[in-house]
Amino acid sequence: xxxFSFLDRDHSVAKPxxxxxxxxxxxxxxxxxxxxxxxxxxxxxxxxxxxxSIGTPWSHKQVGYIFSFAIALLGISAAVFGKWLETAGPRKxxxxxxxxxxxxFLVAALGIKLHSLPLIYLGYGGIGGIGLGVxxxxxxSTLIKWFPDRPGLSTGLAIMGFGGGxxxxxxxxxxxxxxxxxxxxxxIGPTFFWMGVVYFLFMMFGVFTIRVPAPxxxxxxxxxxxxxxxxxxxxxxxxxxxxxxxxxxxxxxxLALNVTAGIGVLESAAPMLQNLFSSKxxxxxxxxxxxxxxxxxxxxxxxxxxLSDFIGRKATYMVFFVLGAILYFLLPSIHVLSLxxxxxxxxxSMYGGGFSTxxxxxxxLFGGVNVSAIHGRxxxxxxxxxxxxxxIINAYLDKYKAANRPLVDAYPHIxxxxxxxxxxxxxxxxxxxxxxxxxxxxxxxxxPADHGGH
Amino acid sequence: xxxxxxxxxxxPLSIALAWLVVLAPAAWGVYLTALxxxxxxx
Numbered sequence: 001x002x003x004f005s006f007l008d009r010d011h012s013v014a015k016p017x018x019x020x021x022x023x024x025x026x027x028x029x030x031x032x033x034x035x036x037x038x039x040x041x042x043x044x045x046x047x048x049x050x051x052x053s054i055g056t057p058w059s060h061k062q063v064g065y066i067f068s069f070a071i072a073l074l075g076i077s078a079a080v081f082g083k084w085l086e087t088a089g090p091r092k093x094x095x096x097x098x099x100x101x102x103x104x105f106l107v108a109a110l111g112i113k114l115h116s117l118p119l120i121y122l123g124y125g126g127i128g129g130i131g132l133g134v135x136x137x138x139x140x141s142t143l144i145k146w147f148p149d150r151p152g153l154s155t156g157l158a159i160m161g162f163g164g165g166x167x168x169x170x171x172x173x174x175x176x177x178x179x180x181x182x183x184x185x186x187x188i189g190p191t192f193f194w195m196g197v198v199y200f201l202f203m204m205f206g207v208f209t210i211r212v213p214a215p216x217x218x219x220x221x222x223x224x225x226x227x228x229x230x231x232x233x234x235x236x237x238x239x240x241x242x243x244x245x246x247x248x249x250x251x252x253x254x255l256a257l258n259v260t261a262g263i264g265v266l267e268s269a270a271p272m273l274q275n276l277f278s279s280k281x282x283x284x285x286x287x288x289x290x291x292x293x294x295x296x297x298x299x300x301x302x303x304x305x306x307l308s309d310f311i312g313r314k315a316t317y318m319v320f321f322v323l324g325a326i327l328y329f330l331l332p333s334i335h336v337l338s339l340x341x342x343x344x345x346x347x348x349s350m351y352g353g354g355f356s357t358x359x360x361x362x363x364x365l366f367g368g369v370n371v372s373a374i375h376g377r378x379x380x381x382x383x384x385x386x387x388x389x390x391x392i393i394n395a396y397l398d399k400y401k402a403a404n405r406p407l408v409d410a411y412p413h414i415x416x417x418x419x420x421x422x423x424x425x426x427x428x429x430x431x432x433x434x435x436x437x438x439x440x441x442x443x444x445x446x447x448p449a450d451h452g453g454h
Numbered sequence: 455x456x457x458x459x460x461x462x463x464x465x466p467l468s469i470a471l472a473w474l475v476v477l478a479p480a481a482w483g484v485y486l487t488a489l490x491x492x493x494x495x496x
Binding site: 021025026029164167168170171286288341 | 469494
């Protein structure tokens with residue numbers, strides 16, 4: 001038996017009596033760790049100061065590429081490794097994610113030691129980015145298999161972790177940097193090193209805890225409904241066949257448009273708040289507003305995905321697009337502080353809810369067998385939105401800058417554009433229908449062992 | 455560990471501990487964020 005054989009899918013099949021409530025903490029260990037990427041901004045100023053101190057100043061843009069590489073690699077690796085994950089199993093995938101994410105930090109620490117920005121790109125952006133992508137999709141199909149009765153709740157719990165990861169990552173990084181600085185050390189290198197070690201160990205908790213259900217396992221007392229919505233398929237679709245369906249591309253657009261709109265409110269809400277309520281809100285308090293949005297983002301991931309188990313995925317996205325469009329349109333004209341904060345919070349909760357509801361939507365349409373692989377491919381919509389969203393926003397801001405108009409006047413227009421994108425999303429979601437029979441998996445198609453296949 | 459032992463149902467304590475491992479750091483992060491968010495209403 002090799003040292004790493006415990007990572008094999010066969011060795012991670014749950015014994016009778018294993019509680020499925022141990023699986024969400026395993027998934028959360030991965031998502032809370034990799035969610036650190038959204039706290040990368042805490043390193044930007046220290047990295048700029050570090051580069052100045054060594055006499056080779058890096059530009060803001062050059063440092064920003066570290067985060068961009070990581071996010072780009074997240075989308076690419078989720079798409080590329082999703083299919084492998086379905087055969088390798090969640091434990092091996094989580095181990096790869098933990099190793100890459102931890103190693104990424106260590107290589108970045110070496111980059112600081114050697115004063116090499118390319119090494120930081122390779123470490124945090126490249127190797128760490130692969131850890132992000134593999135880690136993000138690794139627990140999804142396993143959770144769905146353990147919770148056939150509540151797929152939205154289970155994936156919502158895990159993906160909520162990704163939303164909350166920055167809340168741990170930011171104070172952890174700032175405290176570590178302050179600690180090393182107080183001891184007269186260069187703070188970033190040791191912080192990267194120790195974060196790599198700590199996150200690796202934390203993710204290994206998930207690796208050791210995760211189990212796949214035994215073939216044919218069902219929750220006690222669970223009887224699959226005989227009559228269920230036509231939007232919930234009892235059949236499975238392979239990842240390649242899924243990509244040939246209009247439903248895949250409609251959901252790709254649904255996610256891309258929802259995320260683009262969310263980026264719009266993330267970028268616009270804080271400056272608008274300061275402009276609209278300049279007499280009441282200080283810059284310090286605006287920082288609190290950003291924190292509040294993070295809480296709504298995290299909570300929305302759990303609440304909306306759980307709600308989708310009761311009202312259906314299509315209806316949940318209809319709420320995002322209809323309520324979202326109305327609220328995006330109204331936000332710039334709200335002049336009551338508490339109302340502004342609540343509306344912005346609801347909008348950001350729907351941005352998070354879009355991420356956490358999509359795996360269950362994919363499972364409903366394409367079956368649970370290949371859901372991680374299909375989810376990985378759909379996540380390229382996220383990467384695309386990550387490019388398109390800032391492009392739209394920066395184009396508008398540049399236009400206002402060129403015309404010497406105050407930038408804060410641009411934000412209401414940006415939000416109105418986002419309203420239009422949400423209406424497009426509404427149409428795409430409306431067009432989603434059950435997958436045609438010709439795409440269903442046939443006898444003889446490879447089914448992973450935990451589904452009782454061969 | 456014998457087969458019989460490994461087939462025992464997961465104990466409520468082990469489930470609680472697993473949740474504690476992940477919820478403790480999450481609660482720390484949420485607490486600090488909520489403190490920061492409270493500035494908005496001061």
